[in-house]
Amino acid sequence: MLQTGVVTALGTMSGTSLDGVDAAVLQTDGVIIHGFGPSDYRAYTQEEQQALKAHLGRWQDEDIAKAAHIVEAAHIAVMQRFEGIDVAGFHGQTLAHDPGGRGTHQCGDGHRVAEMLGYPVAWDFRTADVAAGGQGAPLAPFYHFALAKWIKADAPIAFLNLGGVGNITWVDPACDDPADPAALLAFDTGPANAPMNDLMLARRGASHDAGGVLAAQGRADADILAAFMDHPYFARPVPKSLDRDAFKGLSHAVKDLTDADALATLAQAVVQSVAAACQRCPTMPQRLLVTGGGRHNTTLMSALADALSCDVAPVEAVGLDGDMIEAQAFAFLAVRVARGLAVSSPQTTGVPRPMTGGHVAPGFKTAS
Secondary structure, eight states: OOOSSOEEEEEEEBOTTOSEEEEEEEEEOSSSEEEEEEEEEEEOOHHHHHHHHHHTTOOTTSOOHHHHHHHHHHHHHHHTTOOSOSEEEEOOEEEEEETTTTEEEEESOHHHHHHHHTSOEEEOOSHHHHHTTOOOOOOOHHHHHHHHHHTTOOSOEEEEEESSEEEEEEEOTTOSOTTSTTTEEEEEEEEOHHHHHHHHHHHHSOSSOGGGHHHHTSOOOHHHHHHHHTSGGGGSOSSOOOOTTTTHHHHHHTTTSOHHHHHHHHHHHHHHHHHHHHHHSSSOOSEEEEESGGGGOHHHHHHHHHHOSSEEEEGGGGTOOTTTHHHHHHHHHHHHHHTTOOOBOTTTTOOSSOBOOOEEEOOSSOOO
């Protein structure tokens, strides 16, 4: 059992961009944020990235031993840098995500991580949600609700995470409980950084288009964008979620464009999909707070501001750390899992009812 009251939780996240592992500390009781602690980052090497990419699309019953070792070792390495942790959240690395089909697969064994660290580790956050008929993603919305309370938002706002895939959480801070049907709406918006990063790596050997400088020099292809927005995903009801490679056709469509034009097209695809997502929200948010690596792309941020009627700003504008919100979210969720609290709801993943999920690997220590 996790002790009552406020605890020190460590959260980790290795996202669809496959760049590395974020780790962040949060003081929380699983309901309210009481404070933020230190954070750290462990990048994947180029060899590790290539190995993980080679395992994308694979399931638990396939040969994933190499990927599992990379994911576990990288997480353990960064998590060992922290002291005084009561519980941790280990998300692992998503290799495949097919709700309604084969399910969802986050690579990495929480028991091994807990045994190496010596304290309880919550993990396997998505499987129960998918098994119950939910999308299993996104899972940060309950934390976004707590963040809206922390920053004392007084009108509906939205958090937009631009990682490999984009996702949005609309929050009404007037509600008291994230499981309230009126409190949240969350879903994946479409591709975000993954297609742009993949293109830069393939064509220029670079990890990303720093600042969106190259995209700013190009011209978006209107025909490709029109075909992109005709994808059946955009007509599906919300909540809904995506696999990292669900829009492979978009990357194929820009293959004959110049680097600048291809990046301009991929960036505008993000903008158009986010604009469409905002139209699906109960109301237009007063402000769109952007997290994830995409907020550093000034071309993308400027285009979002031009396309939307609400204020668009990085989360740093309200004193938050946009690089660590996903990791903090899994610290928050770890406490909720350990205490049997809901981590998803019909409005966040489409699961039939608010439900908890995940497992807690005890490690060597027995919590007081």
